[in-house]
Amino acid sequence: MIIKNGLVYYKGKIVKRDIEIEGNKIVKIGKNLEGESYNAEKKLILPGLVNTHTHLAMTLLRGYADDLPLNEWLEKYIWPVESKLKGKDVYYGSLLGIIEMIKSGTTCFNDMYFFMDKTANAVMESGIRGVLNHGCIELFDSEKGEREIKESLKIMKICEKNERTSFMFGPHSPYTCSKGFLMKIKDLANKYQKYIHIHVSETKNEVENIEKEYKMKPMEYLKDFLDKNVLIAHAVHLTKSEIKILKEKNVKISHNPVSNLKLSSGIAPIPELLKNDILVSLGTDGTASNNSLNVFEDLKIMALIHKLKDPKNLDANESLKIATENGGKALNLKIGKIEEGYLADLIFIDLKSASLNPEHNLISNVVYSMDTESIKDVMIDGKFVMQNRKILTLDEEKIIEKTDKIAKELVNR
Amino acid sequence: MIIKNGLVYYKGKIVKRDIEIEGNKIVKIGKNLEGESYNAEKKLILPGLVNTHTHLAMTLLRGYADDLPLNEWLEKYIWPVESKLKGKDVYYGSLLGIIEMIKSGTTCFNDMYFFMDKTANAVMESGIRGVLNHGCIELFDSEKGEREIKESLKIMKICEKNERTSFMFGPHSPYTCSKGFLMKIKDLANKYQKYIHIHVSETKNEVENIEKEYKMKPMEYLKDFLDKNVLIAHAVHLTKSEIKILKEKNVKISHNPVSNLKLSSGIAPIPELLKNDILVSLGTDGTASNNSLNVFEDLKIMALIHKLKDPKNLDANESLKIATENGGKALNLKIGKIEEGYLADLIFIDLKSASLNPEHNLISNVVYSMDTESIKDVMIDGKFVMQNRKILTLDEEKIIEKTDKIAKELVNR
Numbered sequence: 131m132i133i134k135n136g137l138v139y140y141k142g143k144i145v146k147r148d149i150e151i152e153g154n155k156i157v158k159i160g161k162n163l164e165g166e167s168y169n170a171e172k173k174l175i176l177p178g179l180v181n182t183h184t185h186l187a188m189t190l191l192r193g194y195a196d197d198l199p200l201n202e203w204l205e206k207y208i209w210p211v212e213s214k215l216k217g218k219d220v221y222y223g224s225l226l227g228i229i230e231m232i233k234s235g236t237t238c239f240n241d242m243y244f245f246m247d248k249t250a251n252a253v254m255e256s257g258i259r260g261v262l263n264h265g266c267i268e269l270f271d272s273e274k275g276e277r278e279i280k281e282s283l284k285i286m287k288i289c290e291k292n293e294r295t296s297f298m299f300g301p302h303s304p305y306t307c308s309k310g311f312l313m314k315i316k317d318l319a320n321k322y323q324k325y326i327h328i329h330v331s332e333t334k335n336e337v338e339n340i341e342k343e344y345k346m347k348p349m350e351y352l353k354d355f356l357d358k359n360v361l362i363a364h365a366v367h368l369t370k371s372e373i374k375i376l377k378e379k380n381v382k383i384s385h386n387p388v389s390n391l392k393l394s395s396g397i398a399p400i401p402e403l404l405k406n407d408i409l410v411s412l413g414t415d416g417t418a419s420n421n422s423l424n425v426f427e428d429l430k431i432m433a434l435i436h437k438l439k440d441p442k443n444l445d446a447n448e449s450l451k452i453a454t455e456n457g458g459k460a461l462n463l464k465i466g467k468i469e470e471g472y473l474a475d476l477i478f479i480d481l482k483s484a485s486l487n488p489e490h491n492l493i494s495n496v497v498y499s500m501d502t503e504s505i506k507d508v509m510i511d512g513k514f515v516m517q518n519r520k521i522l523t524l525d526e527e528k529i530i531e532k533t534d535k536i537a538k539e540l541v542n543r
Numbered sequence: 544m545i546i547k548n549g550l551v552y553y554k555g556k557i558v559k560r561d562i563e564i565e566g567n568k569i570v571k572i573g574k575n576l577e578g579e580s581y582n583a584e585k586k587l588i589l590p591g592l593v594n595t596h597t598h599l600a601m602t603l604l605r606g607y608a609d610d611l612p613l614n615e616w617l618e619k620y621i622w623p624v625e626s627k628l629k630g631k632d633v634y635y636g637s638l639l640g641i642i643e644m645i646k647s648g649t650t651c652f653n654d655m656y657f658f659m660d661k662t663a664n665a666v667m668e669s670g671i672r673g674v675l676n677h678g679c680i681e682l683f684d685s686e687k688g689e690r691e692i693k694e695s696l697k698i699m700k701i702c703e704k705n706e707r708t709s710f711m712f713g714p715h716s717p718y719t720c721s722k723g724f725l726m727k728i729k730d731l732a733n734k735y736q737k738y739i740h741i742h743v744s745e746t747k748n749e750v751e752n753i754e755k756e757y758k759m760k761p762m763e764y765l766k767d768f769l770d771k772n773v774l775i776a777h778a779v780h781l782t783k784s785e786i787k788i789l790k791e792k793n794v795k796i797s798h799n800p801v802s803n804l805k806l807s808s809g810i811a812p813i814p815e816l817l818k819n820d821i822l823v824s825l826g827t828d829g830t831a832s833n834n835s836l837n838v839f840e841d842l843k844i845m846a847l848i849h850k851l852k853d854p855k856n857l858d859a860n861e862s863l864k865i866a867t868e869n870g871g872k873a874l875n876l877k878i879g880k881i882e883e884g885y886l887a888d889l890i891f892i893d894l895k896s897a898s899l900n901p902e903h904n905l906i907s908n909v910v911y912s913m914d915t916e917s918i919k920d921v922m923i924d925g926k927f928v929m930q931n932r933k934i935l936t937l938d939e940e941k942i943i944e945k946t947d948k949i950a951k952e953l954v955n956r
Contacts, residue, residue, distance in 0.1 A: 482940060
């Protein structure tokens, strides 16, 4: 198929190009390509956004507990409900989140949660791309650790069966997993050539506890665990010497600005990380702490909060790159770029909306003013999953109704 | 007309009520009201949002100059283009902004700019409500001051002719207007019983210059000018003793969080102002420094940035009140509340979207996760101006096309 006459975000610029797609891949980008065509005239084509840190089924808890300090939020509201979660809940919560992501232009997400076989089902049915990781909470109990590894390997096998699911290991954090457990996970990740997704240095409190326990900063404590296959979510509280470690070890970061503001965690030193050539990608975190999965919204908020120190920080081009190309690199997938050889995950934006006009600078408009309603069509893995804002693969209305019922039953379970 | 079966944001809660509208007013709220009806089943009805600080026609410069320090942005880009502005530009720029506002649920705005007779025309044609002020830039030149006052009084008369336009005086700021000029404006405001809209303490630099010049903080310098009829935009840099002055004088604030982040101005001490019972409303500022006019978006960003210090700051209810009821008070209009005697400025939100589900807490969902696409219908002054996301009063496509052309011609003029 040839996508003809569109404006394409190509090599950091907006240019008029045709895109040839074969199967699930972009095979050619050029002018006046010929073949069976899809007319993208007056549309802007971007790579789908990549959300590198989610807990997808937490859509079930959207709006359930807001405006609270992290500890109270977790201990009184989130954990008690999560302890009653069943596979069916996760399946529907995942579907609801996938609808929201597709409609806001996200084509791939990296999810750490439980009952991930159910999220895998939701990915397969919906047509989205997902990187799935069983969240391992070892709690310094080696038997529990073994069970978590067993579950992880089960999810790995499920993910390998499908083209649009891939797998990462997901040890939750250094305060819920022992160093021994983390090193075991590292060995497995090396053995199976997988990445690792972990929460580190989200809150001040967490950093202080690790310092008290081990007389080291978190990244120093984790030094032999860290390498280029590790994706750290949050990384809000970092010293200069920790940034040096992240750089040396080529660690990747998932920045979660909205969640970090909402839970008073702080603002991660992203301009410093970028200056040090550390790979920064963007994540929404779960909807219980955001409360949406709209990466375009978080993209603007990210750019804004880092301008507080310097208006030149995170300009529109760099911000868009963080949410696309860098996301692909963080997840070790050929996505987030419109280039030959990349997977055909594309979003088609209608340029005829007030919020995208005038067209002085389309990249600025996409980052700073676009309403996600302008995203009309979404293609993932070479197939349209949304056209004219209607999701083709799922029955939106039925899923929304069902999930509302399940969520209300869950919190009263 | 009776709006039947809707969920209504009434006295700070969401309840099922019917709303009776007569002419442009809400005359009754109750259960099972009878008469010619509009069915709002499965819709949430909120008062339209109020944007208390805009420079509407700056939509023409959206995306023209981003990611720059304030001085460079103003001196190299904004001012040179503004010096070439014509009335026709302002008319089309205003229409473009009005389309964006209606589509994102804003039903009234407070605008300081030039050629305000043209913005008045745009208000009248579109059906929106607008408070208009000629931006007076006296530049310590008393003859220029007289001309600014003359223009202001002309705009005042135009605004008084129409039901949906009202007027405020708009002396630009204490660094572009002399104290004598400001006091003259204050006398006129008293004489005509009007409010005054002014920029104060937006940037650190501005505060330092006033301190250098007058050996006083800006609010101390302005003490005899300030009173309950003054609406200050920005108010980012305030000392405790200045907050005390604002409280004593009952001054009103328009908080502009997005613009203040984007231009590195800072974060206004809103939680402190609220603790002191100072009226805080919400403004987007112009699109050249935001770059959108979506108050729902700014509402979320406002709530988030003030949570950086304490997650309990600006909860969802308080945030929504700032963008509605407080906006009405800031503009001295009976808007921003669904109550008997208030003007019928209402927005109708379809609850069947993924981003508004599950419905644990609808106010949280509206503030933290709603996509503005869910705002289906907008009523202003008792009349529908948008239904099913189509604006009834304007030809959107034609205006967008025309404004794009004008904007491109303007920056090359």
